[in-house]
Amino acid sequence: NAGVMQNPRHLVRRRGQEARLRCSPMKGHSHVYWYRQLPEEGLKFMVYLQKENIIDESGMPKERFSAEFPKEGPSILRIQQVVRGDSAAYFCASSPPDRNEQFFGPGTRLTVL
Amino acid sequence: GQQLNQSPQSMFIQEGEDVSMNCTSSSIFNTWLWYKQDPGEGPVLLIALYKAGELTSNGRLTAQFGITRKDSFLNISASIPSDVGIYFCAGQNKPRGSTLGRLYFGRGTQLTVWP
Numbered sequence: 261n262a263g264v265m266q267n268p269r270h271l272v273r274r275r276g277q278e279a280r281l282r283c284s285p286m287k288g289h290s291h292v293y294w295y296r297q298l299p300e301e302g303l304k305f306m307v308y309l310q311k312e313n314i315i316d317e318s319g320m321p322k323e324r325f326s327a328e329f330p331k332e333g334p335s336i337l338r339i340q341q342v343v344r345g346d347s348a349a350y351f352c353a354s355s356p357p358d359r360n361e362q363f364f365g366p367g368t369r370l371t372v373l
Numbered sequence: 374g375q376q377l378n379q380s381p382q383s384m385f386i387q388e389g390e391d392v393s394m395n396c397t398s399s400s401i402f403n404t405w406l407w408y409k410q411d412p413g414e415g416p417v418l419l420i421a422l423y424k425a426g427e428l429t430s431n432g433r434l435t436a437q438f439g440i441t442r443k444d445s446f447l448n449i450s451a452s453i454p455s456d457v458g459i460y461f462c463a464g465q466n467k468p469r470g471s472t473l474g475r476l477y478f479g480r481g482t483q484l485t486v487w488p
Contacts, residue, residue, distance in 0.1 A: 264415075291473055302377075302461055302478035303416070316475060351415050360404050360465050360473045364415035 262287065264354050264365035265334075272371045279339040279346070281368045285354030292335045293362060294320075294327060297349045306350075309335060342372045375400055379462050379479030387487050392449040394482045396462030404465040405438050405445040406476065409458045416461055420447070452486050459483050 265284040273279050285292050291310055295303040305319040309329035320327065324342075329335040339346055349369050353362035376399045386392060396405070404423055408416035420431050422438035422445060429436055435448045445462055463476040 266415075293475065295476075295478075300480075302379075302480045303463075303476075305475040305477070308473075308475055319475065355473060357473075359421075360467070360476075361406065361418060361421050362463075362476060363418060364408075366413075366415045 264289075264352055264363055266352050266365035266368050268368060269366060270369050270371070272373065273342050274373050275343055276341050279342050279370055281337040281339075281350050281352075281370070283335045283337070283352030283354075283365060285335070285352075286363055289354035289356050289363075291355045291357065292329050293353045293355070294335075294337050295351045295353065297351060297367075303351060306337070339370075342370075344372050346370060347372045375402075375464065375466070375477040377462060377464060377477050377479040379482055381482060382480070383483040383485070385485045385487065386452055388452060388454060390452055392452055392456070392484060393446065394460060394462075395444060395446045396464070396479050397444040398464055398477070399443075400466065401442040402464035402466050402477075403442070404467075405436070406463040406465075407434075407436050407445070407447045408461045408463060410461060410481070411458045419460075449484075452484075454486050454488055457484055457486050 294306040307320045307327045308316040324340045326338045349367045351367045353364045355362045379396045407419045410416045420436040427438040433450045437446045459481040462479040467474045
């Protein structure tokens, strides 16, 4: 049973470009969460999605950030017009429908030049 | 938002020693999770706790869900070099069985084990 998969593992963007981060949950998991981690800090919640629904986006900036989890395919976290402050590690986690044990992917390290 | 205070921030111990770390919150949680993160990787789930007072073991690791529901403890016995990493506590405050939700994380405990 493959774990949570994220790609790319590393992403470099210039200021003003768009960043797209992908996450495929574990098989059988229908809940996806995105977190952001700055160096030497814990993870900060961004958004929680189920298939075709955003359940909680209270941790996601209202501008430039969006997330989706379509019926088919991976969940996508999209950052438009990136700025240097967006540089961070972005982690996706998934959980089964009946337990709040969240399993994390390896992360995408975004660097904005 | 919820505040999780995790301590100590870092620990330097010798191989074979026991380790203890804890996490406290400003409000009640219904789920406590402990994770370990290695450099360049995602957090790996170690132990999940769902009930106040619950004591759960996973090999040399033991974690407890505090009676007040505002704290949790993780102990590692007989540490080995591969225990090196950052340990995070995480809490969730929705009742088990209801809608799942976000986790709140502590800032982590950096563990270094000298051979």
